[in-house]
Amino acid sequence: MKTQVCIIGGGPAGLLLGHLLHAEGIACVVLERHTAAHILARIRAGVLEQVTVGLMERLGLDARMKAEGLPHGGFNLADGERLIHIDVAALTGKQVMVYGQTEITRDLMDASDERGLQVVYGAQDVALHDIDSDAPYVTYAIEGVRQRVDCRFIAGCDGFHGPSRKAVPARVSKEFERVYPFGWLGILADVAPCNHELIYANHERGFALASMRSATRSRYYIDVPLTEKVEDWPDDRLWDELAIRLGPDAAANMTRGPSIEKSIAPLRSFVFAPMRHGSLLLCGDSAHIVPPTGAKGLNLAASDVHYAAHALTAFFGRNDAEAIGAYSDRALARVWKAERFSWSLTRLMHRFPEDGPFERAMQVAELDYIASSQAAQTSIAENYVGLPV
Structure with a gap:
């Protein structure tokens, strides 16, 4: 098989890039x-920045998102019994959209068949070859039969554990990582949310988050040590802990129900540089991971895709090699700003095992400052709604 761009990874980043290139007449x-079915069964976050919403609008795939998504003009930070409202809409003139990553993926999948975007599922043993050259190729197997794709560029959208990042030589790359000493235990239930906006809570017993996927489906989290197991947390125990950490007002409005999904996700901050080597461009989790605090993971992948689609369109449309050369620096500039925001919000809202009275006093002082300062709230709101691309 021959094509112009081979995209590795059929999650939202890979499908989004495929649709953008296909719309420009670039073979991929x-x-x-x-x-x-496996991809659609994965439970992921769903707070969308303007960049992600804008790309779906550009592709004309925003109808269901606009009909079923929940526009949010703000969110809340809680500390004990205090609720600090960050009025994102008033401070920035923008809003975010609550629409599950699974739903975005479904929209992109459905459109693939309709629009003729070729997606090969079940591609095993994927390997990248000759990425230093102008004629790279990818091999894979379908039911044990080896296949080959010859192309001009490869886009690695295959996540943290995929083969794309591993194809970049160690001598030209650098990794930055912070592994956190806790994970998020999440519960998904078909119950109404306790608040119409998200609540991030810092409690003496630990962090909690009240979120949602729709007006009738809620997603809640607490942080737990990495030694904890899901089996240790029956639904009743988790609901009780959420009620304590989120505070009395949220607890009074909380509807309990049986979990339809429960899992523990470890937290890490990770950046791989450069995001382009030779004919390989990395997008999304293949190049960076953010803690879920602040909901930047999918949105960072979308901004990578925005930059990658621009660079590839410029190359094939105008033979503009400089756009390809600029891809990594452009993407990383936004990645690091998002990493900073996610790290700082994680640091503010979680109790770290090594923290003492001084660190706790700093959290209280920071929250006091945020509560009383429009400038501080504006900075948070600008980052939460998404910095410009």
């Missing part, structure tokens, strides 16, 4: 090792 194929 998407390789995904899992089945479509």
